[in-house]
Amino acid sequence: xxxxxxxxIQEAMVGIWGSRKGFEDYAKSGQIPGLGNEFESQLDPNxxxxxxxDVSTRRAQVTRNCYxxxxxxxxxxxxxxxxxxWEKYKSSSSNPIFxxxxxxxxxxxxxxELKDFxxxxxxxxxxxxxxxxQLDSSILECGSFIDLKSSSKRQLHKPVANATIKLxxxxxxxxxxxxxxxxxxxxxxxxxxxxxYLAVYQDPKDRTETRIQGLGQLAYKLLEVMIxxxxxxxxxxQYAVEELPDDxxxxxxxxxxxxxxxxxxxxxxxxxxxxxxxxxxxx
Amino acid sequence: xxxxxxxxxKNLPKLGVGLGFRTEIAEQTLINRDSIDFLEIIxxxxxxxxxTESRDLERTLEFQLIPHGIELSIGNVAELDFDYLKKLKQLxxxxxxxxxxxxxxxxxxxxxxxxxxLPLPFSREAVDHVVxxxxxxxxxxxxxxxxxxxxxxxxxxxxxxxxxxxxTEVVEQADCGLLLDVNNxxxxxxxxxxxxxxxxxxxxxxxxxxxxxAGHKKQGSVIIDTHGARIIQPVYDLLAHTLRKTEARAxxxxxxxxxxxxxxxxxxxxxxxxxxxxxxxxxxTRRTSSAKT
Numbered sequence: 001x002x003x004x005x006x007x008x009i010q011e012a013m014v015g016i017w018g019s020r021k022g023f024e025d026y027a028k029s030g031q032i033p034g035l036g037n038e039f040e041s042q043l044d045p046n047x048x049x050x051x052x053x054d055v056s057t058r059r060a061q062v063t064r065n066c067y068x069x070x071x072x073x074x075x076x077x078x079x080x081x082x083x084x085x086w087e088k089y090k091s092s093s094s095n096p097i098f099x100x101x102x103x104x105x106x107x108x109x110x111x112x113e114l115k116d117f118x119x120x121x122x123x124x125x126x127x128x129x130x131x132x133x134q135l136d137s138s139i140l141e142c143g144s145f146i147d148l149k150s151s152s153k154r155q156l157h158k159p160v161a162n163a164t165i166k167l168x169x170x171x172x173x174x175x176x177x178x179x180x181x182x183x184x185x186x187x188x189x190x191x192x193x194x195x196x197y198l199a200v201y202q203d204p205k206d207r208t209e210t211r212i213q214g215l216g217q218l219a220y221k222l223l224e225v226m227i228x229x230x231x232x233x234x235x236x237x238q239y240a241v242e243e244l245p246d247d248x249x250x251x252x253x254x255x256x257x258x259x260x261x262x263x264x265x266x267x268x269x270x271x272x273x274x275x276x277x278x279x280x281x282x283x
Numbered sequence: 284x285x286x287x288x289x290x291x292x293k294n295l296p297k298l299g300v301g302l303g304f305r306t307e308i309a310e311q312t313l314i315n316r317d318s319i320d321f322l323e324i325i326x327x328x329x330x331x332x333x334x335t336e337s338r339d340l341e342r343t344l345e346f347q348l349i350p351h352g353i354e355l356s357i358g359n360v361a362e363l364d365f366d367y368l369k370k371l372k373q374l375x376x377x378x379x380x381x382x383x384x385x386x387x388x389x390x391x392x393x394x395x396x397x398x399x400x401l402p403l404p405f406s407r408e409a410v411d412h413v414v415x416x417x418x419x420x421x422x423x424x425x426x427x428x429x430x431x432x433x434x435x436x437x438x439x440x441x442x443x444x445x446x447x448x449x450x451t452e453v454v455e456q457a458d459c460g461l462l463l464d465v466n467n468x469x470x471x472x473x474x475x476x477x478x479x480x481x482x483x484x485x486x487x488x489x490x491x492x493x494x495x496x497a498g499h500k501k502q503g504s505v506i507i508d509t510h511g512a513r514i515i516q517p518v519y520d521l522l523a524h525t526l527r528k529t530e531a532r533a534x535x536x537x538x539x540x541x542x543x544x545x546x547x548x549x550x551x552x553x554x555x556x557x558x559x560x561x562x563x564x565x566x567x568t569r570r571t572s573s574a575k576t
Contacts, residue, residue: 006408007360007392009441013401014392039440047437050505055397062398091396094354094367095327135333207334 008034016048019087023052059086062096066131067103069181070124074113081111097131104128119172119191123181126174129166129200130210138163140204143271145264148257154233157272159260161227165201165268167220172196175212199223204267213266218243219259223268232275233260288458289489291427295381298347298533300555302548303510305538306339311545313342318549323535326352326383330370340378348378349493349533351385351462355420356396357430358389358403358413368423375426382492384429384462387413387453400433404441405449410456417457429460429492434467434499434508436474446471447485454490461487464495465521466514466537470506479521488529496522496555497537510539514551519558526562534559 012034015022026032026048030040056079063082064071071078085106091099104124107114114120143160146153173196180186197220203209215223218240225231225239240256241249263269299320302312312319322343329336329350340348354367375383388400403409421428432450444452454461463486472479496519498512514536522534534555538548 004441006358006404006406006412006441009404009439010358010360010389010392013439014395014397017399017401018391018395018397035440042438042440044437047505050436050507051399051401055399058398090394091391091398092394093396094356094364095331096396096398097331134335135331137332137334137337202334208338 004035004039009039013051017051017055018090020052020056020083021087023049056083059083059096063100063103066097066100067124067127069178070103070107070120070127072181073117073120073123073186074111077113084110097135100131101128117186118193119174119177122170122172122174123177125168126170126178126198129168133164133166133200133202133210134208136164136202140164140202140207140270142204143273146272148233148260151234153272154237156232156275158229158232158275159226159236159263159269160271160273161223161229162201162204162268162270164207165199165223165227167215167223167227168198168200169220170196170198174198175214199268201268204270211267213268222256222259223263226269233272236260288427288460292460292490292492292532295427295492295532296347298349298381300552300559301346301349301533301535302552303351303535303537303539304339304343304348305542307542308538308545308548309339309342311548313345315545315549316345318552319346321347321349321533321535323349323351323537326350326371326374326385327354329374330367332370344378348380349535350374350378350380350383351431352383353386353400354390354396354398355385356390357385357387357416357420358409359392360389360412361393363416363419365423368420372424372426375424380426382427382429382460383424384431384460384493386431386433387450388433402433402435402437402439403449404439405444405446406441407443410444410449410452413453414456417453417459421457421459427460427492429462430454430457431462431464431495432467432471434464434470434474436505436507438475445485446475447482451485451487455487459490460492461490462493462495463488463491463525463531464497465525466495466497466499466518467508468521469518470499470508473506479517480524483521483525483528488525491525491529491531493533493535494522494525494531495535495537497539509541510537511541513543513547514554519554522555523558523562526559527565530563530566 012032016026027045032040060082089099089102104121107121107124140163141160146157171193172191180189197215199213199215201211203211222236237253237256241252244252301321301323302319304312304322304324329340386400389403391397468479468482472482496514497510498514500507500509500512536551
């Protein structure tokens with residue numbers, strides 16, 4: 001009977017298979033921390049290496065599936081970077097996808113390529129946002145369409161936002177960068193930093209499709225308020241008026257109504273519901 | 284489950300010859316319903332419940348689906364992941380699966396999962412540990428469970444049994460089914476230098492419900508279980524050998540990479556069906572002649 005426990009054996013081998021340093025230390029010394037000499041003689045380093053390589057390949061694959069554009073920009077250093085990531089953010093769940101949420105943060109903290117490609121962490125954030133969206137099974141509630149010209153309807157109804165929508169402010173035009181990177185043209189282009197607002201959401205007609213909408217600052221702020229789900233249309237217009245104090249009230253009102261119509265047309269809003277059912281009345 | 288597994292096996296449906304459902308060959312798979320008897324799906328892909336996974340699942344429901352997991356990590360010394368098991372149970376109910384399977388391996392340790400099918404030491408402690416976990420899982424999941432023999436490139440330190448003894452101890456004591464991967468038998472027999480036919484003969488074949496078959500790649504002094512090449516004749520021979528000794532309910536062709544023209548996949552399925560038919564004919568003839576004598 002073995003005196004070394006199953007736990008000790010598993011921990012020792014995972015320490016070698018899951019870490020380049022762990023593997024290289026073993027390859028140099030022939031010793032496995034935590035296991036006695038009698039075990040070391042039972043192991044063939046070339047066979048141990050096969051598992052180390054297999055684990056690295058799987059990690060690279062799952063990372064590439066999620067961050068293909070970001071890794072394309074990183075180029076030749078990506079293998080080492082991905083290894084470093086998985087060693088820092090060890091997996092604890094049954095699906096490795098969930099462990100990749102920290103990759104944008106990791107790039108901000110650890111990636112030297114950010115000097116040449118300062119938008120890299122934003123691009124990763126954008127890719128993660130899209131990946132996360134593919135996993136979103138939220139129920140999409142829809143409302144009815146109301147006439148937004150009617151003042152009383154605006155007061156008594158609120159918009160229903162697409163439950164899958166994610167809003168982000170980026171420091172670079174990531175949607176454009178993503179398209180150029182996918183087309184293999186990222187290195188030839190420098191991008192100005194700034195504020196870039198995006199709404200990313202599932203197409204309500206085909207939820208496997210992702211829709212991406214560039215937004216102005218006001219539209220972004222209005223959507224933030226809308227997603228909180230408490231404000232009537234009239235309150236949203238009032239909010240816009242306060243955000244644009246120099247504009248004429250009627251012009252602001254009309255532009256917000258137009259904006260809301262566009263949100264409806266592109267699937268960001270899915271109709272309207274009464275603020276409370278008792279309050280529903282026609283003009 | 285109070286019945287013995289062999290009694291349960293008698294009532295499991297005969298599914299025929301199926302194919303692993305993979306995105307890369309999804310369209311051709313779905314339009315070849317007449318040639319493919321059932322589909323095996325990777326369990327973890329369908330626990331996410333995202334729109335793409337739900338759509339894929341809906342599209343495949345015309346087939347009998349069998350979930351095959353890669354992340355149960357039955358040999359892991361950490362606590363069982365009941366969140367995973369609850370989702371798995373829901374999936375099994377949703378697709379009305381007659382059985383499900385996963386591997387006799389571990390995928391990492393607490394807080395550091397490597398997402399790979401790692402070999403266990405063939406030790407008494409590992410047998411006891413795995414048996415205990417299978418019993419808990421079977422009680423919780425309620426759908427019959429099959430354990431698959433894994434391919435391996437090294438023998439883990441601390442082993443006390445042969446691989447065949449280890450597998451037998453586990454499935455007999457846990458009273459579960461066996462998913463026999465004949466390609467894995469071939470790979471391991473080569474990598475660890477033993478006779479694959481002897482190995483199969485030592486297993487409790489009355490517990491085999493499903494058989495996996497696939498291609499592999501020779502890399503230097505080892506064979507790697509790639510599921511990315513055509514099946515070679517010695518592996519077909521192991522399939523025929525197994526089928527002459529036991530009646531499996533299902534045989535599955537696994538192809539995970541380097542996808543050939545779909546006609547090649549269909550021709551492999553056809554060949555598997557021919558082998559299964561011949562083995563069944565031989566068994567019937569043998570039974571008839573022994574009844575006469």
